[in-house]
Amino acid sequence: MxxxxxxxxxxxxxxxxxxxxxxxxxxxxxxxxxxxxxxxAKDFFPPDFTDWRTYVAEMIVTVQVAIWGTVLAVICAIPFGLLCSSNIAPPWIHQPVRRLMDAARAINEMVFAMLFIVAVGLGPFAGVLALWVHTTGILAKLFSEAVESIDPRPVEGIRATGANLLEEIVYGVIPQVIPLWVSYALYRFESNVRSASVVGMVGAGGIGVILYEVIRSFEYAQTAAVMLIIVLVVSGIDLISARIRKVLI
Amino acid sequence: MHAISVSNLSKTFGKRRALDEVSLSIASGEMVALIGASGSGKSTLLRHLSGFVAADKGEVRIFGEPIQANGRIARNVRAVRSQIGFIFQQFNLVGRLTLLTNVLTGQLHRIPTHRSLLKLFSREERAIGLKALAEVGIDDYAFQRASTLSGGQQQRAAIARALVQGAKVVLADEPIASLDPESSRKVMEILARVNRDHGCAVLVSLHQVDIAMKYCKRVVAMQHGRVVFDGPVDQLSETFLQELYGSELCAAQPCLPPTLPASELYPVAA
Structure with missing residues (x-):
């Protein structure tokens, strides 16, 4: 020993x-x-907010990228998450779907962003697509874990009425998992605001583009301003989503 | 035609014979008690009757339509199952849905899927649900979440769901084993009324022989997966009952309801 x-x-x-x-x-x-x-470190102070209008406008774009990336991912993660669950789908379905989701999750948003820039050009839409794919992989796994830990008895109660499989899911499964699903989706939205500010650095739009430019041109006072704005917005969203979660659960 | 007919149903879980050549017929309008010690196969039999579990061999028919035969669940099992109301020991309602929505799920089998998936119930369908809740005496709680209600109220809602379903056969698996005596009495009264007023065939598994005697004219007794008695309740003898329950039986009725092992509620083929 x-x-x-x-x-x-x-x-x-x-x-x-x-x-x-x-x-x-x-x-x-x-x-x-x-x-x-x-x-x-001294170069960062005092932060230079001269171009704050541009920063705020781009920060809003970043949040918008995160909103669409997350919403599309949630919509896709519901069916994929159910198909990943061993208590809903048979092995010949849930195993391949799980591997597909593993792949979506294994590759970082930045990599997807660079690939989508090639496909749809520079700009926020590439960022949305990147977040969408990656977040679908993450949420599908989290959603299916929630589904796998449900109480099977209410589902059997619904099945006993002669309902079909989709009705069993809508009436028996989803009411049981919805609080967890909402909580996971909100949490991913928070992380996606952070990620969206990074995917910008490879050219996928938003505050990341500006951050990249000011760092590359050694404008550290402006860098400090941009970073402060990111910190403020991200913590603001953390606070708001914590509120929403409390209300919904 | 019989409401329920079972012929030569056998099932083995691992090495244990859970059902051993069970044959049984129940006419429509009959109310029959299913008794036996825990582990005797009562729950397993009921779960086979509604096609939740496939037997190894034998056949189950509901109003002549097979629900399973020779180890195979019928292709149209959901249609056949819609004629069976199933009452569970733990009620099996969906806790976060309202009582009314829970009861309305009884109609899912006759509502087009595109509407049921959006939870769009028509005014008439809602009225049917409310009427059923009133019939079991809990319409005051129609818009409360099921999880906020007591066990007895939840079990009555489960019966209302079977009524809304339009079931002509009701299978009740230890429906009062988790309830206090007063709730138990109410639930048994309602089951008896469902049998009398709606003409449903009721097969109810019970642990308390005195309650079986009070509500049912006919009793089926099981032991080690076999039907060891099937006849009028007055032919049950004290010695037979003592043998049926073995050491488990308290000398005087009523017995305390034993808690069923999870393996009997949710048998998993090893």
Missing amino acids: RLMSLFFWALALGILAWSWKGADIRPMALIADSGNMASF
Whole structure:
């Protein structure tokens, strides 16, 4: 027993040591270059809000991208989530659908955004498509986990009336999972506002485009302004959706 | 034609014989009690009658229409099932839906799917639901969530759902095992009325022999998956009952309802 735990500690330390070089860890650089860091940090202050109208307009676009990306994903995640559930769909359906959703989830929104830019051109729509695909993968998994943990008895009660499978789902399954589904969808909306500000950096519209430009042109005072706006909006949305969740559940 | 006819129904779960060559006929309008110790196969039999579980062999017919035969559930099982009202021990209502919506689900089998999926019930359909709730005496709670009501009220709603369904056969699986004595009495009275006024054939599994004797003229007793008695209630003898329940039977009735093991409620083929 002791030997086993010793072995695992050794293994964990071994992995950390092995990754040290590849990740280029140089703690001394933090101290040696601390002067640089300090003057770098100084460049951020005071934040430069001269172009705040553009920032706010682009931040709104970012939120709009997140809204559409999430709504389309929720619409798709309902059928896909049900098809992923082992208590609804037989193995020959739920296994392949789960793998498909794994794929949608495994690939980051940024990668999808770059691919969709090729397909539909630069701009927010590419961002919407990227969020849509990735979020569908995530929500389908979360939705199906909720479906798999329902109480089977009410569903059987509906089945006993001679109802068909879709009616069993609408009357027996969905009322049981709806609070969880709403909560997951709101949570994904919050994360999608964050993601939408990043997919912009590869050209998919919104505040990310501006963020990328000001960083590349070393305008750190403006960068600070943009970051502050992102922080404000994201925390604002977190607060609002927490409220909504409380009301709905 | 019989409301329910079962011939040579057998089912094995793993190595345990849950049903052993069960044959049984119930005429329409009859009210029959199904008694036996827990694990004797009462629930399993009822679940086979509504086609929730496929037997290994044998046949079940409802008004002459097969619901399952030789291990196969009938293709039109949902249509046949719509003639059967099923009352569960745990009521099996959907807690977050209102009592009325729960009761209205009894009509799903005759409402076009495009309308039922949007939960669009017509005024007449709602009226049928409210009337059924009034008949079982809980129309005051029609717009409350089912989960806010007591067990007895939920069970009465479940019976109202069977009424709305227009069922001509009612299968009740330990309908009063989770209820207090007063709620139990009300539920049994309503089941008796469903049998008398609506002409439904009622097959009710019960643990309390005294209640079976009070409400049913005919009793079917099961032991180890076999039907060991099928006849008028007055032919049941004390010695037979003691043997039927073995050590489980308290000397004097009524017995405390035992809690059914989950394996009997939801048998899973091993």
